[in-house]
Amino acid sequence: MSRFSYIIACAVLTAAVCFGQAVSGTLLGTITDSSGATVPAAKVVVTEQNTGVSRSTETTAAGYFAFSDLPPGTYTVNVQQTGFKKGVRQNVAVLVNTTVRVDMQLQTGDVTEVIVVTAEAALLQTDRTDTGRQIETKQLAEMPLGFNRNFQNLVNLVPGTTRVFRPHSVFFNAQDSLSTQVNGQSRLANNVQIEGIDNNHRTGLLTALIPPIEALQTVDITTSNYEASLGRAGGAVTNVLLKSGTNDIHGSGFWFNRVSALAAKAFLTTTKPLTVYNYFGGTIGGPIKRNKTFFFGDYLRVTDHRGQTDRLTIPTADFRAGNFSGVSTPIYDPQTGTSTGGGRTPFAGNRIPDARLGAVSRRILGLLPATNLPGTGINYEYNSTLVKDTDSFDVKVDHNWTDRDRISVRYSFQRPTVFDPPSFGEAGGPHGGGFQGSGVQKAQNAAVNYNRLFGPALIAEFRFGVNRYRNDAQQVDYGKNASEAIGIPGVNLDDWTSGLASVDITGFSNPMVGYSASLPWIRSETNFNLVNTWTKTWGSHTTKWGADIRRLRDDLLQTQTQNPRGIFRFRQGQTSCSADCGASTAAGFANAFAAFLLDLPNDIGRDLAVAFPAWRQSQYFFFFHDKWQINPKLTVDLGLRWEYYNPAKPRFAGGFSNYDADLNQLFVAGIGNVPLNGGMQANYKNFAPRMGLAYRLTERDVLRAGFGFSFIPFADNTYMYNFPIKQNNTFNSLNAFVPARLPDGRVASLANGFPAPIAATIPSTGIILNPQNQVYDVINTRFREGYVPSWNLAYQRALPKNFSFEAAYVANRGVRIPNTFNLNAGRVLGAGAAGRPYFARFNRNVDTNLRFISGDSEYNSMQVKLDKRYSNGFQVTTAYTWSRAMANAGDDNGGPAWYINPERNWARAGFDRRHTFVQSYIYELPFGKGKRWVQGGAGAWVLGGWQFNGILTLMSGGAMNFSSNAPNNAPGNAQTPNVSGPFAILGGVNDSPWFDTRVFSAPAANTFGNVGRNAASGPNFYNLDASLFRTIDISEKYKLEFRAEAFALPNSPGWQLNNPNTNVNDPNFGLIRGAGGNRSMQFGLRFMF
Template sequence: MMKTKSMSLWGLLPVAVMLAVGHFGAVPVEAQILYGTVVGNVTDPSGAAIPGAAVVVTNRQTNWTRQVSTGPAGGFTVSTVPGGTYELRVTLEGFRTYVQSGLNVATNTVTRADVVMQLGQVSEQIEVSAQALALQTDRAEVRSEVTRATLENVPVPPGRNYQQLFVTLPGFSQPRDSHSIPSNPSRALQFEVNGTVAASNNVRLDGATQFNVWLPHVTAYVPALESIEAVNVVTGSFDAEQGLAGGAAINVQIKSGTNEVHGSAFEYHNNNKTKAKPFFLPQGERNPRATFNQFGGTIGGPIKRDRIFYFGSYEGTTDRQFAGGLYTVPTVLSRQGIMTESNLPVYDPMTGNINGQGRTPFPNQTLPAARMSRPSLLLNELLPMPTDPAAFQGNLFAQGIYGFDRHTIDAKTNFNITDKLTSYVRYSFLDYSANMPTSHGDLGGSVIRGGNPGQGYGNTHSLTAAMTYTFSPNFIIDSNFGYTLMDTNVEQPRLEENLGRDFLGLPGTNGTRRFEGGWPGFGINNHTAFGMAQNYMPYFRSDPQWQWIVNGNLTKGAHNLRFGMELGWQHLNHIQPEFYGGAGPASGRFNFAGGPTGLNGGPAPNQWNSYSTFLLGLPTQVAKLYQWPDQYNTRTSMQSLYFRDQWQVNRRVTLNFGTRWNYFPMPTRSDRGLERYFFPGAGGELANQVMVCGVGAAPRDCGVRQSKRLFAPTIGLAYRMTDTTVLRMGYGLNTDPWNIARAMRTNHPLLTAQTVNAVNSWQPVSRFEDGIPVLTEPDLGNGIIPIPQTVVTNTLDDEFRRGYVQSWNVTLQKQFRGGWVAQAGYVATRQTGFLGYEERNYGFPGGGAASRVYFPFTQRNVSTAVVNRIGNSTYDSLQTSLERRFANGFQMNVMYTFSKCIGIAGYGNSGDRASIKIPGYFHLNRSQCGQHQPHNYSTTGIWELPFGKGKNWATSGVGAALFGGWQINGMLNMYSGSPFTVGSSGASLNAPENGQRAHWVGGNVKPRKLGGTGRGQAFYDWTQFAPVTTPEFGSLGFNTLLGPGLINLDMGLFRNFQITERVRMTFRAEAFNATNTPHFGNPSNNISNLRLNPDGSFSSGVFEITGVRNTGREGIDERVFRFGLRFQF
């Protein structure tokens, strides 16, 4: 396989040599995406075409210029134009010189400038000014732009992340926080676009892809808001050049220097005194202490006038909080073994049959003290007491000190080396540190704020180097090199102590290396996990990526041809004992479900059954990850070619068509291939063994075929019906770029994910005191090795088939007087074969472990999955917008999306699993997508009040001093609620690896929404749902209910002071969630947890809303006032 890969790579190099001698490196990056294009038709007053006219575009701020001539039909194309504001000059003997100023050229955009020449002398001149917003006249993709005016004026919530403004764009789900501070120190937001998964978005910074290699659904680096010039967003019917993006292709442009020195300095502040009380803050508690500061500045200017320019930006962020949250701990009585608070019996596991039938309850709902386990009692004493003794869920309000420091630098240098050769280099850097407290103090537990327990630290580097060479006005070569390195680390508290082995006396827990220290994990159903509650700690990651592209641009008559190649590499270098599907960390984990103290055929076990199982020392699952080498790695590459023709069919019609070819070689490790498991009964002589690829006679590519026929065609039509109306139609297909090295990162024998499950839902796996069975490091031998039957594994079939995303749109756009532009379009996507884990060792209802597919062959009783296509999704929408770009002190943007998304339950992102794994029942997974939001509305506005110098009223004197310089900004967002499933205990289902949902008993009526919020209040009518107590799937579909909707208003009030002619100071007061309206999250959803009062009325346990929605604001939902001061020069 290595020979095949090498030949494929070398086969592309001659193409690169023919295109240019450029930079070296790559992944998805397109140089034209770094630039814009200016097109137009030149005619005389009668409408006749004028060939041979000289067309010159000039950026007066940098003196960059390019000249072309009109063709036989009077058309012209100026390609590879850096983003900025230009002057367009057209000259021809016998006509007056035409000069158009203020022509805005955005990256990845075609700007049309049609010219009507007037008869006269060349020395005579006609001057016109470009409008603030032009129609999208020549490309058929679905496109939006976040402009500099929006970035600088619209209220952006604390953290000031440009991705927050995606709420204003059609087709976007609400951006939300994702992952911990160490995994995502830039605090990049997660969002889905047009029904696709977040991992199919591709964000570029000055052309360099910012994939987070390990977590591809967020970006590796987010630049400071002050450093961004504009954000270009394409969300459908992609051009062939735009590459590997099925959801959104987003290009962020960093500011550049000009011949004038310009810059800014800023400070923003908010604290606990400037915000309201959180809705769910326990009664009597004061706002915890919190201070948030963000400060920095920018500067740009010339190094050598007209030739070399610089820009630099620094932003510092400090966040200090006495953070708090609600968690669930055992009640005072249940800690003593007294379970009288439960309305269900607690059964003695030593009575009855092995299948859980025939059991008798403990007398007086009390556990015998003599039967309680020693490790359980030790932990029982360390667990914090409830702060709300009357509550059963969310009864602990835990607090701790949280701190986060981040420093970012963005620097850029542009070179106009000659009239034909231009280049730029951008470097960005991030450094962070964080302290993240836990819910159970010294006993670990959930993270109160920050996402990972303990101390996090690290940095990120990002580099772009680009070059453009003009061989002739009609032939241009551009090249782009990108490099990003993300280094991040986090360590949990007490890592140096072997607490499982030495304090609790549990064999098989802690090891000899540092990352194997600390607490084991302890999970008790319906309680907050404690100890090492996360199955992925600690970690130390270093993930670089390189990318290189070379493009050619040839204008031939009415055709603008672009063609190019991409090469890319992504590396993972990790110290992290983690396995997707594994149940425990390197220090081990013990899980306790309610089955051993429940009754088969009786009511579903509840939280008192689970805690009884814990006190009796009867774990229902034990697990541990064995990471054998100190560090492990993966190596991934991709190769791509594309061709695109933009054809000006006539003055009214532009046709775009092209195709892209992608190839993804089989990933490897640095010294060998990956690993592949062969299933019993189907693997021949390799059955139930693991191939260590590249060792001995085992092929380095694992014998897995990767397709070389991944072609992605695109076509688009733009019809300029009138000068103010455009009809666009487009279609594009994109290959799913998901990196399967992520799915196969850790596998036996590199990492052995041991999970020991009980024989059924009603029996324990062992005694707590027995600890975890110990495994020994495997010998790689000749590359074919056995695998223990308690070890979880992921594998691949003989051929890996990638999925793809199709998108199409029909859009009508109309320009009105006053600079208003409206558009409405039908936008659709079809995601075919999205990639995830296909579970092959599932069990059947009522069958327990013995019913697992491969249990009869080898007694295999753990998850065994194939990385594969697992389903499809559909998305259809009406997307509308009304926009007026900033001009004369006013801007407004109104957006509305009405949509429907249907997908697979359990699948929300690349690498997920369906809820039900059994093929005969797989159709039950069909449901609304998790990101489905039928209604999405947004309005943003910027209004400079018409008072003061240069305005309509109070232009001088006291009136100007009092009323001048005021500005009002706002952003209003309204969303539908998000879908959720009403679940049920899976104990009676007894079908390993499968999810369960509730029974619907509400008849032929819709679910009744009661609208309750808070403890003891039901959001939906609980009487319409019932737990499942037999071995069958519930009758209610997945994702059938919607949680609370959201209405949010952010407002800003600015006062501008002109200090000198070039220096302006702005005082800013902003209110986020200005109306202090709670944005409630989805309610609790397990009907088996329902608890009733003695009179049969609702008490608690299900459909209770006890938290707020994730709105991408780090859990802060209450109103926050932020004050800022900004200087601009």
């Protein structure tokens, strides 16, 4: 690595890198005379109208000028040359990561004569070939934002995006980060920055810190054909720019309130939970010294006491007593028949004798409430209140040291605390997938940015930033020996393993009791950014080159392969019969619950934390980009980016452990001859070319085309954390019809618990031979990052009345997209563990997961925008996407569904939606001072200041993936139902099926169903969020704004139906048991000065 140290040192000393235009924009143009001839050597001066800061340059021999790295703002452009009248263009808006063209034609005359033109907002993108959208200050400030006033609510204003959603638990994602899939790529392929500084939470690919919407100036979202300075993404690169101070003091105070009394009851629920939401704070910005130094700051407090309604499936009184006489599926006695499930006889009357019921199972059932709704499906409803309080603030100072030197310093902070109550008290339960307890999070993002102007044609930039994130969470019963108390031995060994084990039963809301396998955890990430750039204008070229250097620190104590308290999984095979029992062999959810009553799990597992996993990594990115203005009509972009990911290393020797599946050996990093990086080989071949052209067909028409490569960095949430860093004890059954066994031959049951953990001893060689039968991760030491070649062809037309239309073909292909491949999945249908490749060789009957290899995807789309720039009190944005996303693996680094007949995996992506239409609008009523009508008097006071805003969203249905619990006895392979007729939508909800379930059936044991992956589409999604504003001018400087905002205004559950249940063995199969779309109201006050 010494050669890299040398390269980096040279880069830091001799360059200063552009983040593309992470906190700046470009203003360029061509100066001509009245005959159309170019005017060389004309002096061009740009002045930011709010701060008074100026820059100057001269036109080239071709009459061309360019100002790169301009801070976003509103500029005046002055052009003068001897023999011509002075030309002035006012109110030129420059946004972050945009290129604005200002062409001017000088008139013959004296330079003392001035021709002033007020610029209109640019309608055409004439000099760039990327796709995306700028979300500007007005939209950020005035759009109705439903989810915690998060700017990411507006991401769907960009074509190519799927519906935004909130991933992960309320603890892991306490900041309420929203995600979306962009242009057919996983949400993990997105990259988020604050003013060019990394703002990613790496282990979950979330936005680490969400600045208050009141603090934001613009949000720039680039979705395809990024400039060479941008990378580490295959989806969207989102860059957030905070406001800065100006020569005038400006600020605001605000309060938003939402309560359940003004909300509609959720669809199908019987009660309405209590919600009290308050969002309040303030902003202020202004000069420290006029035209020299400026400040901006904000503070936000959010108290979110959010009502929640859970509708669960829990066992009925008959089920708890072992009485299954009311279900049609027979419950077979596992003590009869053969070890492969044949020849079994059912229990008499479909009742399990009381003496056969497990003692621990009975105690667990005593922790559950009685059902309060009829039936065996959704039969229990209750309300709870999530309590989350958040404090955040930002501070920013901009200082113009000299006419050539500018520095900006920024610090952002956010701290949410969360408590989410469990379903069944300390017994935990299904709420939130078992994420129930308390958590605290602290995120910080800071940066220093320095710009040096060496002359009119040469600019250098230096930036250093830090992104830090810390998150701790614990389940409610942390510190208590709840498993031991209920009779499950060998579980509660220390605080980390304290609490109640989880029970998972097919067909019920899970975990039935216990908590998520992810709890508890301690997470900490710190990312350092060092960026340098040169920008050089010469002739008709603007050239940028530079480097972006990152140092990552990741500390994560979390054992989530199984569960630190243990997990017991009960499936229907234990009380069902294989095909030789006759025609009536279909098994259902009742069989799985019967297995629980008999205490016969299919598999059990637990994780133990042995060490605190922590790793460090350096990343180096270099780029070169040239924008060539061939003539006033044609601009060509050419760029090359090189990305180098130095193999990560653990913080201490022994901190990584990689498994070699063919040798059945573990290699412990930093011990003996095993390298500290685990033997990972560096990849020096990540070259990403970028190219594009923009051609102005006429003054109102532009044609653009672009092509480029992007690399998707190593997904680091699952690295080399095998034994002895953590220890997972997994005990699987040899086939679907017999229970799992412990090493001593006893049934792996609740009553028998877990054996004592194996001591973590590491040989001096660093190589552990014949390790125990655990789930292991395998990292290919020759790993190569996945990449996405993407291309687009766009036509844009400027229309009358400040409208513009754009239609673009946008496509890409994902190559080597990170996913997970189970090397030890069954390769023989019906063979059980014997069909696993490593069973015969090493007696391994558990999974062996090869991480991050060979996923493929394909995306094609037509993306249309119809926008109206804000003018005369009216603004509209429209984004329509027709698309098709295909892939051969699940989302979020998921793996194939089938290892037998793998060609079945190629299907539409799980997030694919064929049609997406999103339109936003801002409409100020044309009454009152400065408006068209009723400009004075009492009428102006009554009618003036009113404004309507809204976002309309229409999306076709997402994918439905059908499944079945029928045993195929091919571990690791998915199971789907059989279908015998056409898929027909019936449109029912609640107790009436949404689709015709009669054509579906469970496949026979030891066979696959014939339904493919993501085979049908669910209900369409419609939504309308709207707001009504009234702004009162207290004086020229002071304004008061009242807001009434409605989310899901139509209050129609048919607009936002959930997907129906798609498990053919589930009692809710085909039924829609919930929906969004219940209206909520929010009121707000803003005082502005």
